[in-house]
Amino acid sequence: xxxxxxxxxxxxxxxxxxxxxxxxxxxxxxxxxxxxxxxxxxxxxxxxxxxxxxxxxxxxxxxxxxxxxxxxxxxxxxxxxxxxxxxxxxxxxxxxxxxxxxxxxxxxxxxxxxxxxxxxxxxxxxxxxxxxxxxxxxxxxxxxxxxxxxxxxxxxxxxxxxxxxxxxxxxxxxxxxxxxxxxxxxxxxxxxxxxxxxxxxxxxxxxxxxxxxxxxxxxxxxxxxxx
Amino acid sequence: xxxxxxxxxxxxxxxxxxxxxxxxxxxxxxxxxxxxxxxxxxxxxxxxxxxxxxxxxxxxxxxxxxxxxxxxxxxxxxxxxxxxxxxxxxxxxxxxxxxxxxxxxxxxxxxxxxxxxxxxxxxxxxxxxxxxxxxxxxxxxxxxxxxxxxxxxxxxxxxxxxxxxxxxxxxxxxxxxxxxxxxxxxxxxxxxxxxxxxxxxxxxxxxxxxxxxxxxxxxxxxxxxxxxxxxxxxxxxxxxxxxxxxxxxxxxxxxxxxxxxxxxxxxxxxxxxxxxxxxxxxxxxxxxxxxxxxxxxxxxxxxxxxxxxxxxxxxxxxxxxxxxxxxxxxxxxxxxxxxxxxxxxxxxxxxxxxxxxxxxxxxxxxxxxxxxxxxxxxxxxxxxxxxxxxxxxxxxxxxxxxxxxxxxxxxxxxxxxxxxxxxxxxxxxxxxxxxxxxxxxxxxxxxxxxxxxxxxxxxxxxxxxxxxxxxxxxxxx
Numbered sequence: 001x002x003x004x005x006x007x008x009x010x011x012x013x014x015x016x017x018x019x020x021x022x023x024x025x026x027x028x029x030x031x032x033x034x035x036x037x038x039x040x041x042x043x044x045x046x047x048x049x050x051x052x053x054x055x056x057x058x059x060x061x062x063x064x065x066x067x068x069x070x071x072x073x074x075x076x077x078x079x080x081x082x083x084x085x086x087x088x089x090x091x092x093x094x095x096x097x098x099x100x101x102x103x104x105x106x107x108x109x110x111x112x113x114x115x116x117x118x119x120x121x122x123x124x125x126x127x128x129x130x131x132x133x134x135x136x137x138x139x140x141x142x143x144x145x146x147x148x149x150x151x152x153x154x155x156x157x158x159x160x161x162x163x164x165x166x167x168x169x170x171x172x173x174x175x176x177x178x179x180x181x182x183x184x185x186x187x188x189x190x191x192x193x194x195x196x197x198x199x200x201x202x203x204x205x206x207x208x209x210x211x212x213x214x215x216x217x218x219x220x221x222x223x224x225x226x227x
Numbered sequence: 228x229x230x231x232x233x234x235x236x237x238x239x240x241x242x243x244x245x246x247x248x249x250x251x252x253x254x255x256x257x258x259x260x261x262x263x264x265x266x267x268x269x270x271x272x273x274x275x276x277x278x279x280x281x282x283x284x285x286x287x288x289x290x291x292x293x294x295x296x297x298x299x300x301x302x303x304x305x306x307x308x309x310x311x312x313x314x315x316x317x318x319x320x321x322x323x324x325x326x327x328x329x330x331x332x333x334x335x336x337x338x339x340x341x342x343x344x345x346x347x348x349x350x351x352x353x354x355x356x357x358x359x360x361x362x363x364x365x366x367x368x369x370x371x372x373x374x375x376x377x378x379x380x381x382x383x384x385x386x387x388x389x390x391x392x393x394x395x396x397x398x399x400x401x402x403x404x405x406x407x408x409x410x411x412x413x414x415x416x417x418x419x420x421x422x423x424x425x426x427x428x429x430x431x432x433x434x435x436x437x438x439x440x441x442x443x444x445x446x447x448x449x450x451x452x453x454x455x456x457x458x459x460x461x462x463x464x465x466x467x468x469x470x471x472x473x474x475x476x477x478x479x480x481x482x483x484x485x486x487x488x489x490x491x492x493x494x495x496x497x498x499x500x501x502x503x504x505x506x507x508x509x510x511x512x513x514x515x516x517x518x519x520x521x522x523x524x525x526x527x528x529x530x531x532x533x534x535x536x537x538x539x540x541x542x543x544x545x546x547x548x549x550x551x552x553x554x555x556x557x558x559x560x561x562x563x564x565x566x567x568x569x570x571x572x573x574x575x576x577x578x579x580x581x582x583x584x585x586x587x588x589x590x591x592x593x594x595x596x597x598x599x600x601x602x603x604x605x606x607x608x609x610x611x612x613x614x615x616x617x618x619x620x621x622x623x624x625x626x627x628x629x630x631x632x633x634x635x636x637x638x639x640x641x642x643x644x645x646x647x648x649x650x651x652x653x654x655x656x657x658x659x660x661x662x663x664x665x666x667x668x669x670x671x672x673x674x675x676x677x678x679x680x681x682x683x684x685x686x687x688x689x690x691x692x693x694x695x696x697x698x699x700x701x702x703x704x
Binding site for chain 1: 228232235576579582
């Protein structure tokens with residue numbers, strides 16, 4: 001479970017100070033599915049980075065299962081990321097020289113899993129996203145939707161507690177978007193993940209059980225009765 | 228994963244990798260060529276010095292000739308004119324001690340007993356000048372046809388005919404201590420026909436001839452050579468390693484002393500030190516304990532080497548070394564900057580890996596690994612290029628001239644330098660330059676390749692380690 005209290009993030013841009021996050025208080029229970037919406041520059045991605053331990057707040061606490069990520073050493077934070085948090089990015093962020101299977105394996109490398117087991121787990125993960133036949137393909141040989149499936153397989157292969165997705169369908173067409181969302185929803189349910197997704201897409205936002213909106217660094221959260 | 232990722236990344240950026248590797252290769256090749264040419268210079272210099280010293284000699288002890296000694300030994304020949312019709316040949320030879328003032332044979336023992344001296348052997352340098360030919364008397368012929376007398380009553384006429392037809396042969400003879408065949412100038416020659424002296428032939432009338440001189444005089448094993456009326460039998464033909472022998476003929480020391488009228492005298496003492504690293508201290512000891520002598524080491528002698536060998540050696544040591552250093556530094560910098568720039572282009576990639584939980588150390592290792600492979604490829608290319616360069620130098624074998632002793636003698640003011648007969652004045656030797664590549668040079672090249680890779684990797688690794696995942700991901704959005 002995430003417990004964020006008074007999380008503030010300020011950047012200095014030239015002579016100006018930008019308040020990306022301004023005293024955010026937020027609780028995300030285990031197994032929750034939260035969608036974050038808001039205008040560009042509203043602080044969505046910054047909040048996701050705080051949740052993922054990719055960045056530290058200027059002030060406040062980001063507590064994951066009782067551990068304040070803001071106060072962890074870099075080494076321990078890296079360990080938390082490697083064990084507990086899976087990321088899906090808008091631009092897929094696959095290593096272009098590695099095959100689909102090897103890309104998925106990169107998430108298992110920090111865990112010290114042996115090569116054979118790593119390959120098996122990666123193959124299973126790719127199978128689960130419908131890419132069992134594409135293990136040896138390079139990202140450049142796959143469509144955008146397939147690349148995002150590889151990225152999803154990479155995020156879930158280590159069986160994390162949390163899945164963070166930053167505009168996962170932002171670069172995809174409508175049909176592919178729905179496929180990807182189906183995959184993400186299925187995995188969320190199957191693995192009991194805490195799933196936080198940033199999106200601009202109102203269609204997707206409407207389907208979320210909880211919707212957070214970030215404007216000028218401030219957050220408002222509402223339950224979606226329709227789901 | 229490390230090697231798969233590394234291999235694929237290098238293949239993706241093969242052009243950049245080749246640029247880095249080529250730069251390093253050029254620098255490393257230059258280092259190899261300069262080093263091997265320097266080695267070759269050293270060997271050429273050693274060869275020059277060896278032709279003077281002989282193998283195993285660390286230093287020589289001599290006594291400089293005084294100015295008056297030369298005048299006193301100026302040879303004088305007297306021939307009686309022969310009568311008309313007498314076509315017999317007259318000949319006379321003079322044997323002179325050559326080069327240095329003689330030292331007493333007891334000095335050899337004294338030098339040999341000095342601390343740090345392993346062995347000492349004496350030798351006597353002689354110069355033989357032989358004049359042979361016909362010296363006929365002129366005939367008096369009276370003027371006009373009749374018998375005339377001048378005012379003073381003497382017959383009128385003139386001396387016609389007569390004169391001299393003679394040949395002058397000058398050659399060097401070296402008296403060698405046959406009981407110690409391992410030391411002295413004969414060690415720089417190989418016996419190519421016949422045999423060398425036996426240790427029992429201390430006073431035998433036998434001679435070893437230098438191959439060039441033997442060819443000129445048509446001497447073979449078994450031929451006889453007459454020196455000052457003594458008939459010597461040629462027992463061997465020796466060919467000098469450097470092509471330049473210490474003497475034309477070698478005879479047992481005792482025979483040389485008899486020929487030169489220098490009983491129990493030597494001109495040069497060849498010294499072998501017990502420890503080659505302590506030559507300077509042995510030199511000091513001898514100079515201190517055996518006064519009035521000049522002790523010359525091979526290092527002293529090397530200082531007297533001039534000519535194109537010296538110039539090329541100095542070029543290799545100075546210009547070559549600095550040039551290869553400059554190219555290496557430039558190659559290292561270019562490799563570093565290119566690696567650093569490659570990291571900048573892969574910010575998202577490394578940011579993603581860090582987001583996935585890769586530690587900075589693992590990312591840095593990946594970058595350093597790639598740079599190391601570039602360095603090693605550059606090293607391999609550089610070694611191949613360097614070996615080819617060194618081989619080309621050896622194949623061409625440019626001739627270098629070495630003038631030895633032209634500066635007027637080594638330290639100590641001896642007025643000359645040690646060696647065989649006829650070595651008092653500057654002497655020019657021709658040596659072929661080779662470029663031998665030693666194992667040390669190869670190890671140095673591999674070391675430089677690794678260093679190049681590490682330096683380039685350090686540039687890139689430093690950048691990669693400082694990347695914060697959030698910054699890396701934010702910068703590409």
